[in-house]
Amino acid sequence: MTQATVTHPNTYVQETGPTIHYLVAMSQPETHLFEVTLRLVNYSSPILDLKLPVWTPGSYLVREYAKNLQDFVAFAEDKPLPWRKISKNHWQVDKIGISELTVRYRIFANELSVRTNHLDATHGYFNGAALFFRIPSLEKQLIHVTIVPPCPEWQVTTALPPVGKETNTFLADDFDTLVDTPFELGRHQLYQFKVLGKPHELAIWGQGNFQAQQMIADIQKIVQVEAQMFGGLPYERYVFLLHLSSQASGGLEHKNSCSLIYQRFGFRSQDKYDRFMQLVAHEFFHLWNVKRIRPKALEVFDYDQENYTPSLWFCEGTTSYYDLLIPLRAGIYDAESYLNNLSKEITRYEMTPGRKVQSVSESSFDTWIKLYRPDANSGNSQISYYLKGEMVSLLLDLLIRSTYNNQRSLDDVMLKMWQQYGQAEIGYTPEQLQEVIESVAGIDLTDFFKRYIDGTDDLPLNEYLKPFGLQLVVEQHEEPYLGVKTHTENGREIIKFVESGSPAQAGGIDAGDELLAIDGIKVMGSSLSDRLKDYQLNDTMQVTVFHQDELHTYSITLTSPRPTRYQVKPVEHPDSTQQQNLAGWLGVAIATV
Numbered sequence: 001m002t003q004a005t006v007t008h009p010n011t012y013v014q015e016t017g018p019t020i021h022y023l024v025a026m027s028q029p030e031t032h033l034f035e036v037t038l039r040l041v042n043y044s045s046p047i048l049d050l051k052l053p054v055w056t057p058g059s060y061l062v063r064e065y066a067k068n069l070q071d072f073v074a075f076a077e078d079k080p081l082p083w084r085k086i087s088k089n090h091w092q093v094d095k096i097g098i099s100e101l102t103v104r105y106r107i108f109a110n111e112l113s114v115r116t117n118h119l120d121a122t123h124g125y126f127n128g129a130a131l132f133f134r135i136p137s138l139e140k141q142l143i144h145v146t147i148v149p150p151c152p153e154w155q156v157t158t159a160l161p162p163v164g165k166e167t168n169t170f171l172a173d174d175f176d177t178l179v180d181t182p183f184e185l186g187r188h189q190l191y192q193f194k195v196l197g198k199p200h201e202l203a204i205w206g207q208g209n210f211q212a213q214q215m216i217a218d219i220q221k222i223v224q225v226e227a228q229m230f231g232g233l234p235y236e237r238y239v240f241l242l243h244l245s246s247q248a249s250g251g252l253e254h255k256n257s258c259s260l261i262y263q264r265f266g267f268r269s270q271d272k273y274d275r276f277m278q279l280v281a282h283e284f285f286h287l288w289n290v291k292r293i294r295p296k297a298l299e300v301f302d303y304d305q306e307n308y309t310p311s312l313w314f315c316e317g318t319t320s321y322y323d324l325l326i327p328l329r330a331g332i333y334d335a336e337s338y339l340n341n342l343s344k345e346i347t348r349y350e351m352t353p354g355r356k357v358q359s360v361s362e363s364s365f366d367t368w369i370k371l372y373r374p375d376a377n378s379g380n381s382q383i384s385y386y387l388k389g390e391m392v393s394l395l396l397d398l399l400i401r402s403t404y405n406n407q408r409s410l411d412d413v414m415l416k417m418w419q420q421y422g423q424a425e426i427g428y429t430p431e432q433l434q435e436v437i438e439s440v441a442g443i444d445l446t447d448f449f450k451r452y453i454d455g456t457d458d459l460p461l462n463e464y465l466k467p468f469g470l471q472l473v474v475e476q477h478e479e480p481y482l483g484v485k486t487h488t489e490n491g492r493e494i495i496k497f498v499e500s501g502s503p504a505q506a507g508g509i510d511a512g513d514e515l516l517a518i519d520g521i522k523v524m525g526s527s528l529s530d531r532l533k534d535y536q537l538n539d540t541m542q543v544t545v546f547h548q549d550e551l552h553t554y555s556i557t558l559t560s561p562r563p564t565r566y567q568v569k570p571v572e573h574p575d576s577t578q579q580q581n582l583a584g585w586l587g588v589a590i591a592t593v
Contacts, residue, residue, distance in 0.1 A: 017042065017141065018042045018138055018141060019039075019041045019141075019144070020038070020040055020135065020138060020143045020144065021041075021145075022036060022038055023036070023037040023148060024036055024126070024131070024146070024147050024148065025148035026149070026150050026185075028150070029120055032110040032119050033106045033119070034107040034109055034117065034124070034131060036105055036131060037104050038103040039101075040135075041100045043095075043101075043138075046097075047092055048093040048135070049091075049135065049137075050090070050091040050133040050134070050135060051135075051136060051303070052065050052089045052132075052134070053130075053134060053303035053304070054066070054089055054304060054305065055129065055303065056129035057129075057180065058115075058252050058254075058286070059115040060307075060367040060368055060371070060372070061367075061368060062305070062306060062368065063130075064088065064089075066089040068108040069108075070105065071104070072104075072105040074093040074101060074103045075101065076098045081093050081095055081101060082094045089304065091133075107126075109125075109130075112125075112245060113248065113250070114250055114251055114252035115127060115252050116130055122186060122205070123184065123185060123187070123188060124183070124184075125241070126183050127259075128172075128175075128178040129179045132175075134303055143171070143172040143177075143178050145183075147169075147183065149168070154185055156168050156170075156184075157183070157184045157190060157203040157239060157241065158170060158182065158184070158239065159237065159239040160178075180256075180291075181255075182254065186205060189203070189205075191203075191204075191212055195224060196223075196224065196227055196232070198236060199238075200219075200237070200240070202215070202219065203242065204244065205244065206243055208244040210267040215267075221330035222326055222327065223284065224330070225329045226281070226284055226285055226326060229411055229414060230418050231415070234292065238287075240257070241257065241259045242260045242262065243260070244261075244263070245261055245262075245263070245264060248262075249263060249275075249279070250279075251280075252283070253290055255287060255291045258286070258287075259283075260280065278324060281323040281326035281330075282320065282322075282323035285319045288414070288422055289314075289318060289319050289414065289417075289422075290315045290319070292418070292425055293421050294425075295429075295430075296427030296428060296429050298427065299425070306368040310361035311361075312367060312385045313360040313364050314393075316389055317385055317387070317389010318390075318393040318414075320345075320389065320393075321390045321393035321394055321397070324338060324345070325338070329587070334592075335587070338586065339568045343565070347566045349387050349390075349391050350563065352384075352387070353379060353500050354378065354379055354382040355383040355388060357380065359383075359453065359455055359456050360388040360452075361430075363384065363388065367385065371384060371385070376511035376512065377500075379499070381500075392452055395452070395459060395461070397409055398464040399448075399464060400412070400413075400441050402467040404442075405581070405584065406581065408441075412440045413440045416440060420436065465568065466571070468582045469575075469581070470568050470570060470571065472567070472568060473566070473567045473568075474565075474567075475563065475564050476563055477562055478561065479532035479561060480560065481502065481503060481558060481562045482502065482503055483499040483503055483504040484497065484498050484504045484515075486515055486525030486528060488526070493515040493523070493525045495513045495514070495515055496511060502559075503558055503559055504543075506556075507555060507556040509543060510547060512548075513547045514546040515528075516544045516546065517543075518541055532558070535558055539558050540556065542554070
């Protein structure tokens, strides 16, 4: 049987083989149920295997999307077909002698995030991995998707190309492309603009205090700066999807689009606006680093289980390093703001005890069971590959720049990775990544990788900052050290974290305890720091808590004050080389920062 299909808008070709057509309806969006119909034609196998992915690329956690699937049925014409469930995400349909069949199911969608689905009376949003079945033998087949909105006023925004003049019908080249292209449906605000002659769209759902024209102008600057790094834009059209909510913040990269979620009133404050632009810079940078330049372990996705790699420190950490630099290069903020932002990242890193326990390559490998599943001990035993990867990338950039007087940099590593692996979309091994970095640095980095990437040695930040006329200035707490973090929950002060090796841990205090009093006087978490200022080094205090509903009082001996902040500042008398190095790195005279 020959079917008419399309390879890009308004261009039809003839292709022999099975055809896959998904229809996505939402007749009652207030129920949060997407109604999905799969029509499969010219499929000759007697058994149809259907598998719903358990995770989505870019978000490294098994999320069990199948938990949201209900009302599964299969039939040919009006005749029901027998089916069975093989595993948590695997359905089988018996179809002996039948070449055309229909599968229907519904997906509950009430989780607003960039990696899940959300449907209500105001809009619909879905990711392919969380909505569509994978047919194991047809992953490379063209897939049509038709959207049936609940009312004519709803529009459809996606990076997939439309099919001719068919209403709300789009074409994915294969299942990977379908998974990689989210949809936004509803009455969202849609803005169109061009960068380097290519069309871009910004779809915004939700109300907020953003200024669309300023946002678009700054997004254009970010796109231009990143395109300049890699020698152009590797797509014909790009879509930014932005959800505005009360608290959430995050993003998920895709090959020709990205999904963003941000605080609806987070655009007036300059600091919050800068963080939003860093989010944009981060997700857009991923269209090179991760979507095209990606580890061998992620070259071919296994949607049924974890895909392990020790290189997420480069995928996410290096991208995090650039998401601070790109807005600086784009002129969105100045060098002083950049160094302040960098100081905050260094402070977060230095204040995480887990950096001494877990290496950044191990953090990358164990993301599936650790990073997205934090517990009370995570701060003591883990380090984020985003955060330490950012620090390691800073060191590598400064090392290369200081060696070659800014004539080489980490930019050259990114460009070489793009040319060797990204353009052809060939996955790289950890060894190949190291080889590329070494080829740009011009030195053997075996010891660097052993100590700072595969090991847990302290990062010599001051040593690498010094050639640029910069230093870390450490600010100390005034009060002696106790070692707990608290959070108010329903009027109760709950200890959320107890630092390993701290006086609190040594004295017996546990995460989850309710903090009641110090030396017999009630204490609130907000006033804990002030209360501690009344004590000196080696003083012993009586701390009273509820531990599993039982009243306990512990004797705690306080130790020396701990750092509260790490600030990157210029050295007092920078020499000419330091001044030149900083100017080459940040583009400004050292006196201005």
